Amino acid sequence: GQQVQQSPASLVLQEGENAELQCNFSSTATQLQWFYQSPGGSLVSLLSNPSGTKHTGRLTSTTVTKERRSSLHISSSQTTDSGTYLCAIGANSGTYQRFGTGTKLQVVP
Amino acid sequence: GPKVLQIPSHQIIDMGQMVTLNCDPVSNHLYFYWYKQILGQQMEFLVNFYNGKVMEKSKLFKDQFSVERPDGSYFTLKIQPTALEDSAVYFCASSFGSNSDYTFGSGTRLLVI
Numbered sequence: 001g002q003q004v005q006q007s008p009a010s011l012v013l014q015e016g017e018n019a020e021l022q023c024n025f026s027s028t029a030t031q032l033q034w035f036y037q038s039p040g041g042s043l044v045s046l047l048s049n050p051s052g053t054k055h056t057g058r059l060t061s062t063t064v065t066k067e068r069r070s071s072l073h074i075s076s077s078q079t080t081d082s083g084t085y086l087c088a089i090g091a092n093s094g095t096y097q098r099f100g101t102g103t104k105l106q107v108v109p
Numbered sequence: 110g111p112k113v114l115q116i117p118s119h120q121i122i123d124m125g126q127m128v129t130l131n132c133d134p135v136s137n138h139l140y141f142y143w144y145k146q147i148l149g150q151q152m153e154f155l156v157n158f159y160n161g162k163v164m165e166k167s168k169l170f171k172d173q174f175s176v177e178r179p180d181g182s183y184f185t186l187k188i189q190p191t192a193l194e195d196s197a198v199y200f201c202a203s204s205f206g207s208n209s210d211y212t213f214g215s216g217t218r219l220l221v222i
Contacts, residue, residue, distance in 0.1 A: 031208065041198060043152075043213040086152065094207030095142065095165055099152035 004100035006087055012106045019074040021103045023087030031090035032063055034072050037102070038083050046085075047072070077107045111135040115201050115214035116183075122221055127189035130217045132201030134184055141184045142202040142211065143176065145169060152200070158184065159207075191221045 003026040013019055023032075034046040047054050049061040049070060063070040074081060085103045088096035114133040122128045134141055143155040156166040158176050173192070178184040184203075188195055198216040 033211070035213075040215070041146075042215040043200065043202075043211075045210040045212070048210060088152070093157075093165055094140075094204075095154065095157050096211070097154045097165075097167070099144075099154075101151055 004087055004089055004098045006085075006100035006103050008103055009101065010104040010106070012108065013077050015077060015079055015107055015109050017077055017107075019072075019077055019081075019105060021072040021074070021085050021087075021105075023070045023072070023100055025068050025070075025087075025089050025098070025100075027068070028091060029065070029068070029089035030092055031094060031096060032070055033088045033096055034059075034061055034070075035086040035088060035099075036083055037086055043086070074105075077105075079107045079109055081105060082107050111212060113201055113203055113212050113214035115199075115217050117217060118215065119218045120220070122191055122219070124193055124221050125190045127187065128191055128219065130186040130188075130199050130201075130219070131183040132185065132203075132214055134201070134203035135205075135212050138203035138205050138212070140204045140207055140209075141176075141178065142204075143186050144200040144202065145197045146200065146216075147197045155186075155199075191219075193221050195219060196221045 005024045007022045032050045036044045047061045051065045053062045058075045060073040087100040090096045116131040141158045146152045175187045200216045201214040202211040
C-alpha cells in the first residue's frame with residue numbers, strides 16, 4: 001500500500017529561524033494536504049497542494065508530483081508553531097487515506 | 110471558524126461492551142470521516158460517509174464498526190463489541206466537498222479495559 005514518510009522526525013529551532021519539512025510518498029497521489037496537530041491532539045488543515053507551489057502566510061509548500069515529494073517551508077518560526085506537522089495523501093476519491101509519520105517541531109524563544 | 114464537536118472527549122469502557130462516539134460536523138458539510146490514532150502512531154483512515162452511505166472504508170474498519178447519521182443529527186461511530194486494540198483517539202472530520210479542506214474535531218480518547 002501507499003507509504004508516506006516524513007523527515008525530519010523532529011526539529012528544534014530558535015524563534016525566527018526557518019523550517020523545511022519533507023514528505024515522500026510511494027505511489028501516485030492526486031490529493032496532498034499538510035496538517036498541523038497541536039500538542040493537545042487536534043488537527044488543522046494548513047495547505048492543500050497536490051502539485052506546484054502554494055503560499056499562505058508564513059507557509060510555502062512545493063509538491064513535485066512526478067518525484068512523489070512535497071515540502072513545507074515555515075518562515076520566521078514562532079513558539080506557537082510548535083507541534084506536529086503531518087502530510088496526508090489521497091488518490092482520486094478525495095479522501096486522505098494515508099498520513100505520514102509527522103515532524104515534531106519545537107520552537108524555543 | 111466553524112468547528113466539529115466530538116462527544117465525549119474521553120470514554121473508558123469494558124472490553125466486549127458497545128460504545129458510540131458522536132460527532133457534530135460543520136453544519137453545511139456533506140462529507141464525513143472517521144480516523145483512528147493510537148498513541149504515538151500515525152493517523153489512520155477508517156471510513157468516509159456521504160449521502161447516507163459509506164463511500165470508502167479501510168481494512169481497519171472491522172465488522173464490529175458501523176457508522177450512521179440519522180436525519181442529519183450526530184454522525185456516529187459505533188463499536189460493538191469493543192476489543193482492547195480499539196483503544197485509541199478517534200477523530201471525526203467533515204468537508205463540504207470531496208476535495209475541500211477538512212475540519213477536524215478534537216478527538217475522543219477511547220480506552221478499552
